Amino acid sequence: MELKATLASLGQVKSLLTKGVGTPLLVLASLGMVVLPMPPFLLDILFTFNIALAMVVLLVAIYSRRPLDFAAFPTILLVATLLRLALNVASTRVVLLEGHNGPGAAGHVIEAFGNVVIGGNYAVGLIVFIILMIINFVVVTKGAGRISEVSARFTLDAMPGKQMAIDADLNAGLINQEEAKRRRQEVTAEADFYGSMDGASKFVKGDAIAGIMILFINIIGGFIIGMAQHGLAFGDATRIYTLLTIGDGLVAQIPSLLLSIAAAIIVTRQNADQDMGKVVLGQMFDDPKSLAITSGVLTIMGLVPGMPHLAFLSLAALSGGGTWWIYRRNRQKKNAQLAKLNAPVESSAPQEQHKDLSWDDVSPVDVIGLEVGYRLIPMVDRSQGGALLNRIKGVRKKLSQELGFLVPPVHIRDNLDLQPNQYRITLMGVNVGEAEVYHEREMAINPGQVFGQIQGIQTRDPAFGLDAVWIGQDQVDQAQSLGYTVVDASTVIATHMSQILNSHAAQLLGHEEVQNLLDMVSRSQPKLVEGLIPGVMSLGTLAKVLQNLLTEGVPVRDMRTILQTLVEYAPRSQDPDVLTAACRIALRRLIVQDIIGGEPVIPVITLAPDLERILHQSLQAGGAEGAGIEPGLAERMQRSLTEATQRQELEGQPAILLTSGVLRSTLARFVKNAIPGLRVLSYQEVPDDKQIRIVSAVGQQ
Known part of the structure; x- marks a missing residue:
């Protein structure tokens, strides 16, 4: 029954961990260790767990292919630091309360680490421990903190450029919406990660400072308590409390050093999918020159009288052997590439010496x-x-x-x-x-x-x-x-x-493409195509209408609406310009949506009534192509429309010129190359559910 109860308890613990409550329980347990007394046996287990946790974190940091693969590292670093500080407080309480009973009073882990470091000499043990703390604080922690700070700053500064690069790839058709969304999330995650690492590095630095302070507090406090309260001699107090303090500090500083190294490895990695070990070895030993020079220098140093010849000459021989092996490997790769490039190409068909010219020789x-x-x-x-x-x-x-x-x-x-x-x-x-x-x-x-x-x-x-x-x-x-x-x-x-x-786009749409469009529509709506081509209009007229739409920036995705409009208007007129205007009115919702999206209000630029009247008279006098527009008037119109377009672009709004249906096609040709950002709409092309807001009037006195 007891075994079943134990297994049931373990199952409940595993269930709690898998449900995401492991980290909260660890944090609460760490806070509990600060307040509640801990027996030495439990301290041994927790100190061992702390060392194992630090080793796991270090190995995960080394084997992660990208820094973002270990995005939880800042949080883990905070939790591990909190656990270690809580253990320091708990062990300090035990050392000061029970230290007079002997070196084993605070647990066997602290006693064992203290004996290993001291080695029978307290001064040497204290110096070694201080050197270890200096390495952690001055070298590893300080360098990792600086790199984290710089990485966070440059990552945040580079975010706008990376976002624009993603938008450029999306607009160029190189990636789809899902890939663009994934890349944007990756850019945001990268900025969040390096920002968190910048803050997490402060935890590591503070932990190192706390370790130094706890060392002196334990030694001074132990002397006072051991000699004043428990009547220990100075030598006994020095031996017991120095052993316990150094052991306690070393048990805490080894995991701290491991986590500091893990943090330094993470922040010095490039954010690219690569194996760190292969990259380091490949970049260090890809060129044999470095090893060759090193081998020569070691050989010279090994031949100097008084130097340890065995150590220097052995390492020189090892470097020389590595140089020869790398050189031979690179030589074999180069020869293989040259052999591949110089391989003869065999022709599978015999060349005909006397072949008459044919239409096949004329390349389209x-x-x-x-x-x-x-x-x-x-x-x-x-x-x-x-x-x-x-x-x-x-x-x-x-x-x-x-x-x-x-x-x-x-x-x-x-x-x-x-x-x-x-x-x-x-x-x-x-x-x-x-x-x-x-x-x-x-x-x-x-x-x-x-x-x-x-x-x-x-x-x-x-x-x-x-x-x-x-x-x-x-x-x-x-x-x-x-x-x-x-x-x-x-x-x-x-x-x-x-x-x-x-x-x-209009030049890319020929009769063959138009016929393919009709074949595609006829599969779902055969009667619509049969009623139009060739009975009502020719294929060439339909191609001209579609080309006109593409020239004016209107896509031909909605072929159903276009064909239905032509079925209605083609019996009345075969003029492609008239049919194009009718199709534009039928496609007005699509046209306006491409310009302003789903906005309910359309900001427009209009022509003054007097200017519209002059343009109507000019068109009647000069023909539909607008050849009758007086050059001075055309120049003033272009200048005014350019200024109005630039004001709209500065405000982040589209530039739309709203005019009558008679003038629309002429003005669209007029501004197509002169003012590329200006779109021209007629009054009939405004959807019923859209409101108009006039932002400026050109030609108004």
């Missing part, structure tokens, strides 16, 4: 092309770890989802006519964008506000024209801490391509 123009210089070839070569292909695939996927049709594939080729680090983006064989990148460097983009300058190759972001600097891999952390957004060369090219394809 690529819809989307990417040409790279020879130094950028590793970026598009999967065998060399090139990530650009996956980035471009992500851009195509994201744009296809946003625009509503499948973006054609990108044909990549090298071009020896380009500069070594230059790339060129083409549409239908026409150059639409080019720039230079350095695939071995990172681009630090100035988002508008940085806290200092960084050395590197000055340039401009090819996608948005922002000031940027090409920096080395070792400058990334510094650039992020200064507020720069740091991206690699693959991301630069992918973002540039995304921006170009988005602005030239």
